[in-house]
Amino acid sequence: MAEWLRSPAVMDANTDSATGTDTATGTDTAIGSAGSPLPLPLAVGLVVNPRSGTDVRRAVAAAGAVTIEDKANVVRRVVLGAREAGVDRFVVHTDTHRIVQRATETMRGLDLHWLDHEMTFTEEDTVAAVAAMRDLGCGVVVVLGGDGTNRAAARAWPDLVVVPLSTGTNNAFPVLAEATIAGAAAGHVATGRVPVDEVTRRAMVVRVRPDGASAPDDLALVDAVAVDDPYLGSFELFEPANLRTAVLSRADPASVGFSGVGGLIKPVGCDEDAGLLLRFGPAEDCDRVVRGPTAPGHYADLGLAEVRRLEPGEEVEVNGPLLLAFDGERKRRLVAGERVHLSVVRDGPRVVDVADVMARVAADGAYVFPGKV
Helix, strand or coil, rough: CCCCCEECCCCCEECCCCEEEECCCCCEECCHHHHCCCCCCCCEEECCCCCCCCCCCHCCCCCCCHHHHHHHHHHHHHHHHHHHHCCCCCEEEEEEEECCHHHHHCCCCCCEEEECCCCCCCCCCHHHHHHHHCCCCCCCCEEEECCCHHHHHHHCCCCCEEEEECCCCCCCCEEEHHHHHHHHHHHHHHHCCCCCHHHHHCCEEEEEEECCCCCCCCCCEEEEEEEEECCCCCCCCCCHHEEEEEEEEECCCCCCHHHHHHHHCCCCCCCCCCEEEEEEEEEHHHHHEEEEEEECCEEEEEEEEEEEEEECCCCCEEEEEEEEEECEEEEEEEEEEEEEEEEECCCCCEECCCHHHHHHHHHHHCCCCCCCC
């Protein structure tokens, strides 16, 4: 058995340890030869970040936390929707809060394949899980989290087909869709009832290319921000005086975070092949100041030294010493003399258009059948 895969129910009391069969449901485990997992056709991957929507930014701003019970309820509705579309097989990862187990413990006939890799309690857990889902041939992955969780998923699988559902702090990337319908759409994509190329669109993202390198080595889904801060991580709000530069893949006035800030100045839709550059300065020294929602329930005054649209592939140079924050989280330190180039390109994950999927299956009469009269 592949060292990172076990199934079902984390080999619990219902599992025959000799055969790997669930004695309650008869579901076989996915065991590959020579340590390689077998492909799992018609499978939907489920990524649930137990820490999304709970960080200190919500405590110091005015937003409530997304509870474990909230996430379990979302997972349950996703699974129920996908089952109505013909999917009973799900690839899931373990977490210390047992979110998926809570969501599905009363359901019968599910084929749950559990990824078993060593937990680091960082975004690398999401990276490892999505990489395994890719290797197992999942047709689509439903991600419960914010911008940061979806960024980690995209790092693992550049061609990821994703239904991103919002349970995070910064939620400019996830789609607004009811979980039952999002699960149904994911199921229809996984079964091939709708052509994946016709119901998905690659996301515009921010690519990060180190100076002298021929190719990017990192990305942000929504915003890459250069800040003059001493600490990595996402443990506090951004201090306006420390902001230097932001490159946005979208600028939506209906969003929170830097995408929302940019949208209040010069909107750029996610379907536009363009980005937005913001250069910040002290509010008292700038001709323009924007008051924008830098976090849920929190507004700040930001001085604007430069605002302009970016063409696809146009590079913006950023020089250290600075920190780079990707999708709201401080991730990368640039030392003095170090330089990177930021650009917006449409080569991100393929986001499922839930409304388009459901319109197509409705037109095909997928949920209508003859009565008995």
